[in-house]
Amino acid sequence: MSGAGEDYEELLRAWVGRELVARRPGQDPVNVPMIRHWVEAMEDPNPVYLDEDAAKATGRDGVVAPASMIQAWTMRGYAATVHPSAERSGFDELVALLAEGGYTSVVATDSELEFERELVPGDHVSVEEHVESISAEKQTGLGAGRFVSTVKTYRDASGEVVATQRWRTLRYRPAEKPAPDKPKALRPRPAINPDNAFWFEAAREHRLVVQRCADCKSLRHPPGPCCPQCGSFAWDTVESSGRGHVYTFTVNHHPRHPAFDYPLVVAVIELAEGTRLIANMAGVEPADVAVGMPVVLDWIDPDPDLSLPVFRPAAHEER
Amino acid sequence: MSGLPGAAAIAGIGATEFSKESGRSELQLACEAVLAAITDAGLEPSDVDGLVTFTADTSSEIHIARNLGIGELTFFSRVGYGGGAACGTVQQAAMAVATGVADVVVCYRAFNERSGERYGLGQADRPMDVSADRAAYSWMTPFGLSTPAQWVAMFATRYMHEYGVTSEDFGRVAVVDRAHAATNPKAWFHGRPITLEEHQASRWIAEPLHLLDCCQESDGGQALVVVSARRARDLPHTPALIWGAAQGSGNDQHMMTSYYRSEISGIPEMGLVGRQLYAQSGLTPADIQAAILYDHFTPLVLPQLEELGFCARGEAKDFIADGNLSLTGRLPFNTHGGQLGEAYIHGMNGIAEAVRLLRGTSVNQPGDVHNVLVTAGTGVPTSGLILGADQ
Numbered sequence: 001m002s003g004a005g006e007d008y009e010e011l012l013r014a015w016v017g018r019e020l021v022a023r024r025p026g027q028d029p030v031n032v033p034m035i036r037h038w039v040e041a042m043e044d045p046n047p048v049y050l051d052e053d054a055a056k057a058t059g060r061d062g063v064v065a066p067a068s069m070i071q072a073w074t075m076r077g078y079a080a081t082v083h084p085s086a087e088r089s090g091f092d093e094l095v096a097l098l099a100e101g102g103y104t105s106v107v108a109t110d111s112e113l114e115f116e117r118e119l120v121p122g123d124h125v126s127v128e129e130h131v132e133s134i135s136a137e138k139q140t141g142l143g144a145g146r147f148v149s150t151v152k153t154y155r156d157a158s159g160e161v162v163a164t165q166r167w168r169t170l171r172y173r174p175a176e177k178p179a180p181d182k183p184k185a186l187r188p189r190p191a192i193n194p195d196n197a198f199w200f201e202a203a204r205e206h207r208l209v210v211q212r213c214a215d216c217k218s219l220r221h222p223p224g225p226c227c228p229q230c231g232s233f234a235w236d237t238v239e240s241s242g243r244g245h246v247y248t249f250t251v252n253h254h255p256r257h258p259a260f261d262y263p264l265v266v267a268v269i270e271l272a273e274g275t276r277l278i279a280n281m282a283g284v285e286p287a288d289v290a291v292g293m294p295v296v297l298d299w300i301d302p303d304p305d306l307s308l309p310v311f312r313p314a315a316h317e318e319r
Numbered sequence: 320m321s322g323l324p325g326a327a328a329i330a331g332i333g334a335t336e337f338s339k340e341s342g343r344s345e346l347q348l349a350c351e352a353v354l355a356a357i358t359d360a361g362l363e364p365s366d367v368d369g370l371v372t373f374t375a376d377t378s379s380e381i382h383i384a385r386n387l388g389i390g391e392l393t394f395f396s397r398v399g400y401g402g403g404a405a406c407g408t409v410q411q412a413a414m415a416v417a418t419g420v421a422d423v424v425v426c427y428r429a430f431n432e433r434s435g436e437r438y439g440l441g442q443a444d445r446p447m448d449v450s451a452d453r454a455a456y457s458w459m460t461p462f463g464l465s466t467p468a469q470w471v472a473m474f475a476t477r478y479m480h481e482y483g484v485t486s487e488d489f490g491r492v493a494v495v496d497r498a499h500a501a502t503n504p505k506a507w508f509h510g511r512p513i514t515l516e517e518h519q520a521s522r523w524i525a526e527p528l529h530l531l532d533c534c535q536e537s538d539g540g541q542a543l544v545v546v547s548a549r550r551a552r553d554l555p556h557t558p559a560l561i562w563g564a565a566q567g568s569g570n571d572q573h574m575m576t577s578y579y580r581s582e583i584s585g586i587p588e589m590g591l592v593g594r595q596l597y598a599q600s601g602l603t604p605a606d607i608q609a610a611i612l613y614d615h616f617t618p619l620v621l622p623q624l625e626e627l628g629f630c631a632r633g634e635a636k637d638f639i640a641d642g643n644l645s646l647t648g649r650l651p652f653n654t655h656g657g658q659l660g661e662a663y664i665h666g667m668n669g670i671a672e673a674v675r676l677l678r679g680t681s682v683n684q685p686g687d688v689h690n691v692l693v694t695a696g697t698g699v700p701t702s703g704l705i706l707g708a709d710q
Contacts, residue, residue: 200457222579250526251526252463254525255440257443260463266464266469278576291476
């Protein structure tokens with residue numbers, strides 16, 4: 001069952017105002033030993049909880065229980081927690097209905113308490129709980145969920161209200177766990193060696209360079225240590241104008257490498273300078289790439305250690 | 320060229336089955352193929368004194384020699400550049416025999432290319448060193464260009480652009496290959512011909528290449544026994560004489576990515592091989608009755624026909640469309656089914672088919688065949704053979 005159907009909304013709405021937990025007395029009356037455990041654990045130095053004289057000095061009749069213990073007096077205790085009753089309470093039914101809607105997880109969001117009077121040893125507190133509201137589905141950081149507000153009413157042995165507690169939980173559908181935080185695969189690394197490092201270093205600065213023979217001035221790419229025209233080992237570089245055209249290309253479909261998006265256009269670009277290089281295309285659909293298409297240089301930085309030229313169709317004024 | 324043409328012959332051929340998962344080591348495949356070829360030649364392992372394979376092969380000559388009891392070797396050699404090596408191994412063997420360096424040389428190639436390391440998956444995630452060979456990939460793999468199909472697709476796009484060729488023109492090559500494989504019981508695609516429509520409907524691999532433009536990936540081994548022509552005449556089978564055996568590496572040669580030449584719609588290294596083959600043999604294209612052309616991808620079959628002189632530049636599409644590659648055509652082609660249809664054994668299975676054509680034992684024998692031209696890998700430094708009948 002999804003959490004969105006109209007029937008489901010109706011079932012949830014029917015719970016508003018209903019009793020979740022019938023009036024149930026605490027296991028023990030308010031007592032000093034339990035108060036002592038509490039204030040020691042909380043390191044609460046206020047003397048009115050344990051020192052009869054100090055309490056009287058404040059105008060009270062004697063020691064009082066810490067207000068924040070109100071819920072503690074009605075807790076079901078260890079045994080009932082470990083071996084819960086088989087009897088289904090209204091609370092169990094509502095939890096089951098929420099689970100049917102996919103709201104299988106819970107987190108407490110807030111609790112508002114109002115106190116009518118202080119409790120003193122000998123008070124026997126009971127609690128009952130009603131559903132106040134169930135929200136529409138909300139998107140939260142934890143996932144889609146509904147805020148369920150209930151009101152717990154605490155009474156003394158005579159039935160007088162001593163405190164109320166508005167208790168709000170978020171019942172939510174756990175968000176799909178995002179794929180374990182794996183960064184996108186890196187593009188295959190170039191194998192950098194003394195013959196090609198200059199080109200990739202220039203690319204890091206977004207400069208497209210072409211190797212040039214320092215003697216006969218002929219350009220060459222891919223680069224190499226020796227000029228095939230004149231045999232010179234001396235070379236420098238020139239920076240390309242970044243203009244050219246598509247000499248040929250392919251659109252890759254299979255196999256797929258996780259670093260790339262497919263279909264992937266890879267082109268051989270003939271630069272205005274006359275040399276060619278392999279590069280990706282950008283700003284164009286694969287079906288619109290054509291041999292001869294004028295292109296201009298742009299750059300991509302696929303990861304912090306790699307910058308590569310990319311070519312996009314030239315606007316008319318760029319041609 | 321005086322010493323080589325006609326000096327040596329292929330006297331034996333042997334292969335494993337061709338499969339997608341051999342279930343055995345590459346060394347075992349190599350041993351099985353070499354032994355089968357020796358047996359086919361009517362020889363014993365102890366007769367062998369030379370071994371040649373590809374640099375790409377994982378089974379060194381010494382492992383073959385040791386496992387088969389071949390004993391001493393006086394000649395061992397390897398040829399590089401992937402499938403470009405195929406006919407080059409036979410050239411090495413023929414030169415060794417012709418010069419007396421060795422008497423019986425076995426050329427072999429065996430791999431688990433489908434169940435083991437698949438070439439089709441590309442170079443993207445191969446470990447990088449910084450050798451010149453490895454650094455050459457720096458201009459490709461960071462851009463997502465890493466597989467043979469993608470490399471060839473670049474040539475295909477340009478060839479289509481220059482000559483008005485379509486994907487259907489490439490598809491016709493696949494249809495012929497698969498038609499021939501369909502009647503070859505040894506072929507993976509035995510009994511499974513394809514239509515041009517099926518070719519067109521097959522999925523894209525790297526545009527303009529469809530799946531059915533691409534060869535298989537196969538497990539298997541193939542071996543060839545090369546001896547002197549004189550000795551071959553005393554052995555059981557009709558000798559396949561080696562009238563031409565050539566290698567070729569072109570100007571500004573790259574590994575399947577020679578995109579930087581003034582033109583890329585031809586295969587100049589194959590033209591170089593062809594010119595040598597015809598010069599060595601004294602033959603012309605008109606003397607060739609059948610061709611085994613390397614077909615890792617269909618587009619590069621077309622410029623091969625042009626480079627080897629079977630048709631003029633840009634006319635291969637018409638030569639093929641006219642039916643010239645069929646068994647009844649001018650140039651019966653890949654009668655075993657090629658690497659698209661039979662198996663991808665790096666071109667070595669095609670040389671064996673050329674031997675069968677000369678013996679008259681091909682399952683698709685197109686009649687009398689006196690001379691067969693065989694080529695090796697395209698786009699890479701390559702090689703070729705003209706095998707012929709005794710004269």
